[in-house]
Amino acid sequence: MQLLVDLLERNWEHAEAFQDRFDSVQDAQEPDVVTVCCSDSRVLQDQMWGNEDPGHIFTCGNIGNRVVQRTAAGEAVSGDVLYPIEHTGTKTAVVVGHTGCGAVTATYDEITDGLSEPAGIEHCLGLLKPHLEAGVDALPDDLDRTEAINRLVEYNVDRQVAFLRESDDVPADVDVIGVVYDFQDVYSDRRGEIQVINVNGETAVKTLRDDHPAIESRIERLWEY
Template identity: 75%
Template sequence: MNGTVVDLLAGNARHAEQFADRFDDVQDAQHPAAVTVCCSDSRVLQDRMWGNEQPGHLFTVGNIGNRVVQRGEGGEEVSDDVLYPIAHTGTGTAVVVGHTGCGAVTGTYQALADDRTEPDGIEHCLSLLAPHLEAGVAALPDGLDAAEAVNRLVEYNVDQQVASLVESERVPGAVDVVGTVYDFQDVYGGQRGEIHVVNVDGERRVDALRDDHPEIEDRIGRIWEY
C-alpha cells in the first residue's frame, strides 16, 4: 500500500480512539452552530483553526478560493453545499475564511492581469472568482509587489463572498455572516494561525466593527480599507 495512505490510516486510528465516545449525540442528526467556508489549501486547518474537537459543531465547506457561489440555471447563486446546513440543520452563522497567500486568488489575479490559462476544472473555479475580483484588481494601489497585491485581494474576495450571502434571497436575513482571514504569513501582526475578522454582515470599516463588537476588538483588523 502507498506509504502516505498507511500513515493516514494510522492517524485515523489515533483519531478513532480519541473520538469514539464523542458521537453519541450526533449519530442520527446534526445541528452545527456554524457553517465555515474555507479554502481547501493544505495549510488551512479547517477544524483545528477554531480549536474544534467536537463532532457536529461545525459544518465545514472547502474549495479553492473559499467560494460561496455556484452557477445555476438562472445564473450565479449561493452554493448548495453552503446553503444545506442553513436550510436543513438550523445553522444561523456563516463564516467565510480566506487566508494569506491564497493560490486561487493569486491565479485569478494573474489571469485578470495577463490572461493566464489553467486546466478546465481549475479554470472553472477561477472563473467564478474573477467577476468578484475584477473591480478589486482595478482598485489596487500603485507600487505593490505581487504578494502585497494578493493579500489585499484576499480581503476583497472575502468581502465579495460575504456580500453574496448577505444579498442572496436564498439565505435568511437572520443568518449572521462573518468574513475572516487566516494568517500564517505574518501579515496582520498577530500569531501565525490567528483568524482576523474583516467583515460582519457587509460592514468592513474597522472602526465601526470595533465599536459594534468590542468583545473581539483585538481580533478585528484589515490591511486594506478601500
C-alpha cells in the same frame, strides 16, 4: 503505501479519541456554524477553531473560499454552503480567506495577464473573476505583488459575504462573518491567527471594534477601500 499506513495509524488514534463523541449526533446534526474555507493544505479547517466536537461546525472547502455556484438560472449560493442554513437551522456563516491565497493569485494573474489552466481549475477561477475584477482595478499603484494579493484576499472575502447577504435564499437573521487566516506573518507574528474583517457587511475597522468590543483585538484589515 507507507503514506497510507501512516494515515490509517493517525485515523486509529482519532477513532480511539472520538469513540464517545458521536453519541449525540449519530442520527442528526444541528451545527452552530457553517464555514467555507479555501482548499489549501496549509488551512487547517477544523483545527484553526480548536474544534473537537462532531456536529459543531459544518465545514465546506473549495479553491478561493467561494460561496458562488453557477447554475442554469445564473449564479446562486453554493449548495454545500446553503445546505446547513436551509436544513439544519444554522444561523451563522463564516467565510475564511487566507494570506497568500493561490486561487486569488491565479485570478489576479488571469485578470491582468491571462492564464491557461485545465478546464476544472479554469471553471473555478471563472467563478471568482467577475467578483474580483473591480478589486484589481481599485488596487493602489504602489503595492508589490504580495501586498496586492493579500488585499485582494480581503476583497474576495467581502464579495463572498456580500453574495450571501444579498441572496434571497439566505434568511436575514443569518449572521455572515468574513475572516482571514494568517500563517505568513502578514497581520501579526501569531501564525494561524484569524483576523475578523467583515461582520454582516460592515468592513470599517473602527466601527467593527466599537460594535464588537469583546473581539476588538482580533479585528484588523490591510485595506479599507
